[in-house]
Every structure is written in structure tokens, then in C-alpha cells.
Amino acid sequence: MQSSFSPPTWVEISLSRLQENWKTVRAVVPCDCGLVAVLKADAYGHGALDCCRAIQECGAKWFGVSTPAEGRRLREVCTDGKIIVLSHFGEQDCDDILDCDLIPKIWEPWQADCLVAACRQRGRSDKLPLHVEFDTGLGRQGVPSTAALNVLLDCFQASPILQIEGVMTHFYAPEALRPDGTVQQIHRFAELLGPMLRRGINVRYLHAGNSATAFVPAHVEALQSLAKSCGAALMIRPGMALYGHPPRFSTPMMIDLPQLLPVLSLKTRVMSFSHLVTGETAGYEMTFRASRPTRLALVPVGYADGLSRLLSNRGVAIIRGQKVPYAGRISMDLTLLDVTETPSASVGDEVTLIGEQGGESVSAYDIADAIGTIPDEVTCAIRARVPRILRN
Numbered sequence: 001m002q003s004s005f006s007p008p009t010w011v012e013i014s015l016s017r018l019q020e021n022w023k024t025v026r027a028v029v030p031c032d033c034g035l036v037a038v039l040k041a042d043a044y045g046h047g048a049l050d051c052c053r054a055i056q057e058c059g060a061k062w063f064g065v066s067t068p069a070e071g072r073r074l075r076e077v078c079t080d081g082k083i084i085v086l087s088h089f090g091e092q093d094c095d096d097i098l099d100c101d102l103i104p105k106i107w108e109p110w111q112a113d114c115l116v117a118a119c120r121q122r123g124r125s126d127k128l129p130l131h132v133e134f135d136t137g138l139g140r141q142g143v144p145s146t147a148a149l150n151v152l153l154d155c156f157q158a159s160p161i162l163q164i165e166g167v168m169t170h171f172y173a174p175e176a177l178r179p180d181g182t183v184q185q186i187h188r189f190a191e192l193l194g195p196m197l198r199r200g201i202n203v204r205y206l207h208a209g210n211s212a213t214a215f216v217p218a219h220v221e222a223l224q225s226l227a228k229s230c231g232a233a234l235m236i237r238p239g240m241a242l243y244g245h246p247p248r249f250s251t252p253m254m255i256d257l258p259q260l261l262p263v264l265s266l267k268t269r270v271m272s273f274s275h276l277v278t279g280e281t282a283g284y285e286m287t288f289r290a291s292r293p294t295r296l297a298l299v300p301v302g303y304a305d306g307l308s309r310l311l312s313n314r315g316v317a318i319i320r321g322q323k324v325p326y327a328g329r330i331s332m333d334l335t336l337l338d339v340t341e342t343p344s345a346s347v348g349d350e351v352t353l354i355g356e357q358g359g360e361s362v363s364a365y366d367i368a369d370a371i372g373t374i375p376d377e378v379t380c381a382i383r384a385r386v387p388r389i390l391r392n
């Protein structure tokens with residue numbers, strides 16, 4: 001039965017699995033290839049602070065966050081690590097960057113200008129290390145051409161306080177191996193680096209690629225020789241693999257994927273039951289109609305917790321080790337499950353929405369496939385109001 005202390009719906013995070021996944025990724029890349037642990041968006045919904053602590057224990061030194069505000073929070077637990085702001089920053093974020101020694105990633109001259117202004121305002125005279133992003137084909141952000149790079153580098157020459165410590169790019173389809181756009185992107189990366197090397201800029205780190213890249217030896221080798229050619233250390237930036245979500249290659253037989261363990265489970269408990277006679281309906285808009293005498297279990301979780309409403313009448317959860325379908329529309333805070341075929345289901349029973357129970361499992365991939373998205377969105381969607389509980 002339900003203990004009076006347990007929250008109605010909760011997330012369990014297995015830090016030992018996270019550590020296992022870290023070691024697995026670590027083992028597939030060469031020893032001299034660094035890893036940036038991507039903890040964006042609160043570690044894809046897993047809780048960045050706890051995840052950071054756990055992988056620091058395994059030796060992780062570099063971390064990626066979405067924004068300077070996330071970096072500021074992470075600094076509490078990451079006192080010596082390097083924190084790169086991967087997604088975006090603006091003028092309002094310069095204090096976070098400077099106070100917390102975050103590494104901004106820049107691609108526009110205005111970003112250099114606002115960092116210089118913030119340093120001046122504080123009378124800061126020691127160098128501010130930063131990374132420059134190149135757009136090698138994603139078409140989203142990054143320096144797109146050697147001409148644009150020259151303009152940016154002129155800004156740096158005018159403001160010697162800024163120091164280019166690293167260069168990076170991001171791949172648009174690292175899971176597609178035929179045709180392999182990543183190969184072209186690596187070539188483009190090499191071309192774009194030209195003006196930087198000609199100006200004698202000493203690049204210490206070159207980073208690119210995500211979880212998928214780490215598992216493709218040819219990509220890692222190509223990046224490694226590019227890094228060597230400019231005297232830089234290579235780093236790859238895995239995210240999803242650390243959380244136990246393997247990349248899905250378009251040609252899976254070409255890649256030998258080691259086992260990764262899902263880190264996050266989403267759980268709740270049965271609150272009550274309702275009973276329908278044949279022909280009765282349940283939930284908003286009568287989208288579930290009983291085709292037989294039906295027993296429905298009510299669970300205190302809904303789309304306001306991050307359980308997608310698109311799972312209505314589509315996905316399954318696990319109760320008493322059996323898969324049971326969602327019945328009717330998922331509402332804001334409440335959801336129904338059809339437990340007609342699980343007569344032993346009782347009030348207080350634990351229900352697994354994501355995770356494993358009694359030999360059955362529902363993965364974030366299963367949910368993503370049911371609603372047409374990716375596991376990252378499924379875990380990121382779980383709201384802060386759902387407590388994260390650590391377990392082994």
C-alpha cells in the first residue's frame with residue numbers, strides 16, 4: 001500500500017547506470033579523445049547537479065549546459081570542471097559567465113562585443129577563454145564562411161582580453177551513415193579553420209559530434225587527425241548515450257553498439273478504480289468506449305507533469321508486471337489505464353510509466369515512437385513538479 005511519504009508521481013534516477021554509461025562511452029573512444037558530458041536542459045530532465053556529481057566521480061572534467069543560468073547552478077557542484085554554454089547566451093548573461101567562469105561559445109561579433117564590455121565594466125584584465133562555433137552544414141548557428149570568420153577574428157584582435165581556446169561544430173545527421181554528411185562537415189570544418197591557423201591562433205581544443213559520433217570509429221579518426229593537424233586536443237560531446245538512449249543509425253549493421261542502460265524511470269501509484277459497462281465511455285470527449293465490462297485505474301499524473309497528451313489511447317504503462325493501455329484522453333493531472341486484464345491491480349500499486357517492472361519495460365524510445373518524437377523530448381518534458389529521487 002501507498003506509504004504516506006511517497007509522492008504521487010515521481011522520477012527515479014539511477015546514478016550507477018549513468019556512471020556505467022559514461023564508462024561505456026569512455027571505452028569506445030580512444031584514450032586521448034576527451035568527452036564533454038552534455039547536461040543541457042537539466043541533464044535532459046534527469047537533474048544536472050546529481051548527474052554532474054556522479055560522472056565527476058568517474059573522472060569527467062568537461063560539461064555542456066544550455067544557458068549561463070544553467071551553468072551558474074551547475075557551478076555549485078562542479079567546482080573545478082570546465083562548463084561550456086552550448087545553446088545560447090545574450091548580453092543579460094555576461095554576469096553569469098564571468099562570475100562562474102563559464103566558457104561561452106560564440107559565433108557573432110556582437111557576442112564578442114558584449115563580453116568585452118562586461119569585462120571592461122568589471123575592470124577584468126585576465127583573459128576570458130571562449131570557443132568559436134563553425135556552421136559546417138547544420139544551418140542553425142556558427143561562423144558560416146571564412147569571410148565571416150575574418151570579421152570575427154578582427155574583433156578578437158581588437159580586444160585581446162578574449163582568448164580563443166577552442167573551436168567546435170555540430171553535425172546535422174550523425175546517425176546517417178549513407179550518404180554520410182558528417183564526412184563533408186568534417187572537410188568543411190577543416191576549410192573554415194584555415195584563417196584561424198594562418199593567423200597563428202593557438203587552438204587548444206577542437207570538439208564536435210554527439211553520442212552517435214562517439215560510436216563511429218571513422219568519424220572519430222577523421223576528427224582526431226583534424227585536431228592533430230592544428231595541435232589541438234579532440235573532444236566529443238555525448239548526451240543521450242549517457243542517459244541510456246542509444247543512437248539509431250540509419251544502417252545499424254555497420255555499427256557495433258554496446259549496451260546502454262536507461263537512467264530515468266517515471267512512476268506513479270493507483271489512486272482508485274472506475275468500472276464501465278459495455279458501451280460506456282471514459283475521459284474527455286468520449287474517446288474511450290468500453291467494448292466489454294471494463295475496469296479502469298486512475299493514476300495521479302497528466303500532461304502537466306509532462307506525460308504527453310498524444311499518448312491518449314496509444315501508449316502502455318506497467319502494473320503488476322503487465323502492460324496495460326492508456327484509456328481515453330490524458331488530462332492535465334490525471335490519467336486512466338485499462339486494467340481489465342489485471343484483476344489483481346489494487347489501490348496503491350506502483351505503476352511504471354517509463355522504466356522496467358517485473359520483466360516488462362517501457363522505454364523513453366517506446367513512448368517517443370508512439371507519439372512521433374525522440375526520447376530526449378520525452379525526458380525533457382517531465383516537469384519540475386515531479387520529484388527526482390536518486391536510487392542505485
Ligand SMILES: *Cc1c(COP(=O)(O)O)cnc(C)c1O
Pocket residue numbers: 038040086170209210211212237238239240241
Ligand atoms: C545536445 C548536444 C549534444 C549531445 O547530443 P546527443 O545526441 O544527445 O548525444 C552535443 N553537442 C551539442 C552542441 C549539442 O547541442
